Amino acid sequence: MTALLEVSGVSVTFDGFRAINNLSFSIGAQELRAIIGPNGAGKTTFMDIVTGKTRPDAGTVTFGERSISLLSLSEAEIARVGVGRKFQRPTVFEDQTVAENLTMALKAHRAPWRVLFWNEGPNDRAKVEELAQEVGLAEHLPRKAGELSHGQKQWLEIGMLLAQGPRLLLVDEPAAGMTLAEREHTTALLVEMAKTRAVVVVEHDMEFVRRLNCKVTVLHEGAVLAEGSLEHVTKNQQVIEVYLGRG
Ligand SMILES: Nc1ncnc2c1ncn2[C@@H]1O[C@H](COP(=O)(O)OP(=O)(O)OP(=O)(O)O)[C@@H](O)[C@H]1O
Numbered sequence: 001m002t003a004l005l006e007v008s009g010v011s012v013t014f015d016g017f018r019a020i021n022n023l024s025f026s027i028g029a030q031e032l033r034a035i036i037g038p039n040g041a042g043k044t045t046f047m048d049i050v051t052g053k054t055r056p057d058a059g060t061v062t063f064g065e066r067s068i069s070l071l072s073l074s075e076a077e078i079a080r081v082g083v084g085r086k087f088q089r090p091t092v093f094e095d096q097t098v099a100e101n102l103t104m105a106l107k108a109h110r111a112p113w114r115v116l117f118w119n120e121g122p123n124d125r126a127k128v129e130e131l132a133q134e135v136g137l138a139e140h141l142p143r144k145a146g147e148l149s150h151g152q153k154q155w156l157e158i159g160m161l162l163a164q165g166p167r168l169l170l171v172d173e174p175a176a177g178m179t180l181a182e183r184e185h186t187t188a189l190l191v192e193m194a195k196t197r198a199v200v201v202v203e204h205d206m207e208f209v210r211r212l213n214c215k216v217t218v219l220h221e222g223a224v225l226a227e228g229s230l231e232h233v234t235k236n237q238q239v240i241e242v243y244l245g246r247g
Helices: 043-050 075-081 098-109 113-118 122-135 150-162 182-193 207-214 230-236 237-243
Strands: 003-014 017-028 033-037 056-063 083-086 166-170 197-203 216-218 221-228
Touching: 003 043, 017 043, 017 197, 017 221, 033 043, 033 207, 043 056, 043 166, 075 083, 075 113, 083 150, 098 122, 098 150, 122 150, 122 216, 150 166, 150 182, 166 182, 182 197, 182 207, 207 230, 216 230, 216 237, 221 230, 221 237
Parallel strands: 033 197, 033 216, 083 166, 166 197
Antiparallel strands: 003 017, 003 056, 216 221
16 A cells, blocks of 8 residues: 555654654555554644654654655645545634535635635535435535534534545544444544545544544553554553553
């Protein structure tokens, strides 16, 4: 599998504390990957580095066939080259409809001069419908986002991220606060999305990770402790000691 994201020898120190310690791993172009690990393992910091929010002290992070260095790009430029990030709390425009939220996300993706002269055309409407269909909100296009359930808001935000055409989507704890039915839908959505792009899911809920049925990277003290199938990593003695055994 060709790597889309390549993290190599990355370290970050906050006030003398090494939060990321010589971290190396890669993500394939059409891959679903779960990242797990105890609190403070460096999962959020890893996402902050990839999205340009935190700059590492050492190492390289490259993206795409041309191995663009993400470390030399701004947060906006990283988003533009195709890295999207879904935070834990949904951030949709509650007073706008589902269709309007998706339309705005499409607009935001365009070059500024095009937005100035932007008129909604049949192609945009078709694209909005396609996005709504993809995330399971086709029936909810005229509804205000504020009326949606927590899970539906999360899917809407995923749809808004998809509008920007990311090649890599980083998703932080998507299952948090969801009902069982919503979790099932979210699992199916993440699996489907990863057929055409890379999707990295940071998640604490092991049952949810099991359903994703994908390769798992276990982080501990800012480095990879184990990697492989969930079955493989959960048998690892060190993983049991630092993570699983604590519950
Ligand atoms: N801006 C910062 N300043 C100082 N320390 C920080 C900063 N950001 C993170 N850290 C520390 O770095 C370590 C890694 O934090 P990080 O949030 O990446 O872990 P995590 O794996 O995401 O944890 P959790 O599962 O609790 O979200 C922690 O010890 C944290 O306190």
